[in-house]
Amino acid sequence: MKRIQKLTKAPFLRHDGTIRSFMGDMLVVMPFLYAMPLFFYGFRVIKSLLISIIFCYGSDMLCYRVKKGKFDFSDMSALITASLIPLMLPASVESWVIMVAAVFAILVAKHPFGALGNNPFNPAAVGFCFVAISWPEKVFSFTKPGVWLNVFGKIGEDVKIVNTMADSLMNNGRPFTKAMDIFSGNHAGAMGVTCIIVLLACAGFLLYRKTINYQIPLGVVVGIAVTAFLFPRITTGRFESIWFELTSGMAIFGALFLATEPVTSPKHPYAKLIYGFLIGIGTMLFRFYGKMENCLPFALLIVNSLTPFLDKIGMAIDSYVDRGFRKEKTIKSAGGAKNA
Amino acid sequence: MQKVTNRGIHLSQFKEPAISAPIKSISNVNCVYLPVSDDICVSVSQNIKKGDLVSNEILPEHIASFASINGKAVAVRKFNCEKFKDKMFLKVETDGTNQNENIDRFNGREVTDSDLYFAVNCCGIINLTDKKTLKSIYESYPDGVKNVVIDAVDDEPYVSSKISQLLFRKNQVESAVDAVQRLFRAQNVEIAVYGKNGDVSIKLPSKIGKYPVTAYNKTYPVSRAMKSDEDTVYICLSAAMSLYYAAADKKAWTSTIVTVAGDAVLEPCNIEVPIGTSIGDILSFCGVKKNVGTVVLGGCMTGYSVDILDIPVLKSTKAILAFESELKYTSDECIGCGRCVDVCPENLLPYYIYRYYLEDNKERLYKLSADKCIECGCCSYICPAKIDLRQYIRNSRRALLKEMRQNEEDTKAN
Secondary structure, three states: OOEEEEOOEOOOOOOOOOHHHHHHHHHHHHHHHHHHHHHHHOOHHHHHHHHHHHHHHHHHHHHHHHOOOOOOOOOOHHHHHHHHHHHOOOOOOOHHHHHHHHHHHHHHHHHHHOOOOOOOOOHHHHHHHHHHHHOHHHHOOEEOOOOOOOOOOOOOOOOOEEOOHHHHHHOOOOOOOOHHHHHHOOOOOOOOOOOHHHHHHHHHHHHHOOOOOOHHHHHHHHHHHHHHHHOOOOOOOHHHHHHHHHHOOOHHHHHHHHOOOOOOOOOOHHHHHHHHHHHHHHHHHHHHHOOOOOOHHHHHHHHHOOHHHHHHHHHHHHHHHHHHHHHHHHHHHHHHHHHO | OOOOOOOOOOOOOOOOOOOOOOOEEOOOOOEEEEEEOOOEOOOOOOEEOOOOEEEEEEOOOOEEEEOOOOEEEEEEEOOOOHHHOOOEEEEEEEOOOOOOOOHHHHOOOOOOHHHHHHHHHHOOOEEOOOOEEHHHHHHHOOOOOOEEEEEEOOOOOOOOOOHHHHHHOHHHHHHHHHHHHHHHOOOEEEEEEEOOOOOOOOOOOOEEOOEEEEEEOOOOOOHHHOOOOOOEEEEEHHHHHHHHHHHHHOOOOOEEEEEEEOOOEOOOEEEEEEOOEEHHHHHHHHOEOOOOOEEEEOOOOOOEEEOOOOOEOOOOOOEEEEEOOOOEEEEOOOOOOOHHHHHOOOOOOHHHHHHHHHHOOHHHHHHOOHHHOOOOOHHHHHOOOOOOHHHHHHHHHHHHHHHHHHHHHHHHHO
């Protein structure tokens, strides 16, 4: 609840960053994330985004109306959820799938737990997981990039459904996508998650602005890389396995934009590393034993439920490190006193 | 050295122009309010002289209080202010014989060992770095210590009361450090200053006499990490100065240096005032603009706002800040971003302490070691929702300490 109050207690100096400015940072990078899908798939992408925004905002407003609270237009959290959902879905997906994902994210994952700041699960990931489980044939059918799709109705007669990198990996085959295509996103996949170079540039900006932290993405990448190195799914080498596991599916996107969501992630620095690592391992387990291609959100939701526990572990590690330091210190100083 | 974490915050310092202005002094004030306890040594309407013992055993440090001006004791009163609720003050009115003392008379004055012992034992000097009396520190190191660090760290914004003495009173500081070294028989003595002064144009000295000046380029709560241990003792610069002045003068030193700054002050400066001068007198000496919104006693990270201008300056007062605007913030609900956890210099979890404080869950608060909080204000500063985290954690800490003390007493009784 927004309220203006007179400041009578220290500190009398405050940082100029607000919740609005941090959410604004997230929104600033969204046009860049949508630029490449727009180039590959045409204006159908924009239509998906608009539908997602309308339904996210609408259900958010509805919930505030039902709760008899005041809807605050400067609260941009619903907008961020709305922009993240279409990025995880293929460009060819029907509008009603996005609609269901958006409404489910707000109505089920966000508001029953007490709206912004209290939701234990990432709303965007919940929305995605719901539609992925309910209509996997819609959510995991990807078209070739470079072929513009019809904006309304069916995607078009001559558009072919193609296999993705994650598909080939699942069948223990080596994908034939070139490194250049992987970086520029010129291969089949969900619309926002393929273009690695844009993702990294946006993450660089957000890291510089300290809107996201580095621990969680680092943990996810390390988790995936270690598992991929130890148990490669392809036979052409362990390092190639790391490369393809990291760049396929939504590993990078999920690590940078889903897992770093502040509300649901742990607060302690060590806990953040563990959290990321667990998401990485969980993603790999889903890839080994699951039937879905993009499975980071599922791992994310499971690890989300461990957040308070992980924070406890982080603090325990901290106090252990602290105690170890102190022990060493007292021994040293006692020796010094003897010598003197 | 204690463990100093790299957490904490970077602050804009706003030390100009107070830091580059010479230290002024006032002594012809109309009245002062001296802190007294039940163990008061003077009666009302008695004439007292500067340096006379007024009261013993002033809590919480059990120090003595001395008259800071010549005059007549008028009355004992209390202030209706949260911080001063339980404290009593003796009002002393001037008899008109107070004069500005020339500080240069201390130049090159030798002090003997017996003078130093007198100053330590009888002059009520308090070390503000760890809030202990200099006497108790001296007595806990009967064999002397290896290292002494003179704490001249002004890490809070606006405050420059210690560093300005290094700039403008080098001779006296050198003698004071010398006195501390002799008192503690220390091998190494260094002066610690805050290096990250940002906008300050004045260059910090690299040496005061033969004593090196070390700049601490750490993030904000620096002085809080200075806790004395077996090898090293941290002595506040003001304690060192009081020790030297008292030893040279053979009577208690009863002045203190405060920074007067803020955007509503016309001439920001460091000013030497008798202890007990009301902040209204000091502000009117420096000149303030017509509409003052907020007056803050102490630094702007750890101080508190006051609305009564009668409140006296005490030994521990670092600064008086006056701001034109009434400081207002829009506060939101916590979104759990965890920035408070990132900056906490004591590695606590302010986010969880806040949540469990709202739930009034004392067991959890104990497990989160909320009693370790040093009330530096980093979490409140960084919070994007502008929640008064410091206040919440402070309350929970108070409640927790109270409960812990009660438990201890219960176990003792059993």
